[in-house]
Amino acid sequence: MLSVKDLKVNYGAIEALRGISLEVPEGQVVALIGSNGAGKTTTLRAVSRMLRPAAGTVKFRGEEITRIQAHEVVARGMAHAPEGRGIFLNLTVRENLDLGAFLRNDSAEIQKDMDKMFSLFPILKEREKQVSGTLSGGEQQMLAVARALMSRPKLLLLDEPSLGLAPQVVDKIFSVLRDVSQAGVALLLVEQNAHKALQLASRAYVLETGEVVMSGTGQELLKSPEVRKAYLGE
Numbered sequence: 001m002l003s004v005k006d007l008k009v010n011y012g013a014i015e016a017l018r019g020i021s022l023e024v025p026e027g028q029v030v031a032l033i034g035s036n037g038a039g040k041t042t043t044l045r046a047v048s049r050m051l052r053p054a055a056g057t058v059k060f061r062g063e064e065i066t067r068i069q070a071h072e073v074v075a076r077g078m079a080h081a082p083e084g085r086g087i088f089l090n091l092t093v094r095e096n097l098d099l100g101a102f103l104r105n106d107s108a109e110i111q112k113d114m115d116k117m118f119s120l121f122p123i124l125k126e127r128e129k130q131v132s133g134t135l136s137g138g139e140q141q142m143l144a145v146a147r148a149l150m151s152r153p154k155l156l157l158l159d160e161p162s163l164g165l166a167p168q169v170v171d172k173i174f175s176v177l178r179d180v181s182q183a184g185v186a187l188l189l190v191e192q193n194a195h196k197a198l199q200l201a202s203r204a205y206v207l208e209t210g211e212v213v214m215s216g217t218g219q220e221l222l223k224s225p226e227v228r229k230a231y232l233g234e
């Protein structure tokens with residue numbers, strides 16, 4: 001579904017990605033873990049065309065997308081719930097969800113999906129008409145995930161969906177991600193919560209200073225002594 005080859009990104013003189021390659025198979029969950037500044041966010045941004053890589057290729061559903069624009073990537077079935085959530089704080093919950101479906105014109109289906117989001121996240125229904133800037137951090141995070149799903153993606157990129165949230169809210173988000181994945185949506189997930197990410201992921205990559213230093217199934221990495229020491233706090 002997604003195939004990234006030798007992706008390089010520079011910020012001025014900083015080489016943020018030094019040749020990343022990874023694969024996300026259809027319908028599977030792939031996690032990216034690594035310490036601060038390893039290049040995880042940059043990888044997602046380069047994949048969804050929020051920034052232009054210096055080198056490398058990104059193929060999505062059999063088509064090279066390295067040179068197309070971000071909104072065309074959405075039209076092809078990729079959604080990105082970015083770091084910092086990327087929702088419009090001065091718009092209501094419902095308006096943000098509507099914007100997630102901005103490329104669709106099937107209004108009956110959009111309404112159905114909106115109802116689906118409200119049943120996944122009942123708190124968003126309660127806050128439907130509330131301006132998003134007044135939501136709690138966890139509620140905003142749920143809205144960011146729900147908004148990304150409103151484009152009916154085949155692949156969802158998620159940047160730290162559990163960051164700064166209470167354990168119960170983290171559990172809620174991960175349980176929704178499991179449901180979303182079981183419904184056939186592929187996920188590329190960046191997470192500080194390596195334990196939860198590896199439990200959910202069928203495959204994972206460990207990034208260090210802009211390179212993939214290890215990869216394997218989620219279970220393999222959960223058992224790896226290096227991963228346990230560096231990322232699982234053991």
Ligand code: ATP
Binds near residue numbers: 015034037038040041
């Ligand atoms: P974190 O877990 O802390 O969010 P990350 O793995 O997502 O880290 P990135 O945000 O991708 O890491 O950053 C990779 C490197 O690129 C870091 O050294 C960072 O300082 C640098 N970097 C990121 N964005 C910019 C930018 N806009 N300008 C300059 N340097 C940047």
